[in-house]
Every structure is written in C-alpha cells, then in structure tokens.
Amino acid sequence: MRRKTTILLNGKRWRIVMRKLGRERAHAQCWPDGLIEIDIRLAQKRKLAALFHELFHAAFPDMADGKCESLAKSYAAAVWLLGFRELR
Ligand SMILES: [Zn+2]
Secondary structure, rough: OEEEEEEEEOOOOEEEEEOOOOOOOOOOOEEEEEOOEEOOOOOOOHHHHHHHHHHOOOOOOOOOOHHHHHHHHHHHHHHHHHOOOOOO
C-alpha cells in the first residue's frame, strides 16, 4: 500500500509519500523540490520519528542532521506517549 498527502510548510507545498524504500538505502528522504518519502514498512514509532526528522529538514534546511534527529526523537516520543497512533 502507498499513502500520500500534501502539506504547506513555510509557504511551500510538500508532498509526503509513504512507500517501500529499498534501493534508496534510507528509511526516509527529503528532496528540496518538495518531496518527503518515508518507508511505509517502519514500525509506527520509528515512522513518526522519520517523518518529524524529514519535516525538520524541510522546514529548516540549514538545521544540522543531528539536531533534526534529536528533535525528531523527542517529538515522536511525546506524540507516542500521548497515545497517537497510525490508523491502518
Ligand atoms: Zn537527516
């Protein structure tokens, strides 16, 4: 299954696509042309962290990768602890 949506972020439209990433050798990717891809096979909490990570790259292109990662993990943990889950 493949899922996709679009969001507006800092006035720029971004497509978010959840699909199997294999050849890309990444769990998620953020392309400057406005595409975020997340591996749909990730466990829910990892998928959340990957989504936040790529959203930080999209919103703050100059933010260091490590900062994106640490913020993403904190955001994912907060959302997870509050009980948000993916609908299947
Ligand atoms: Zn990154």
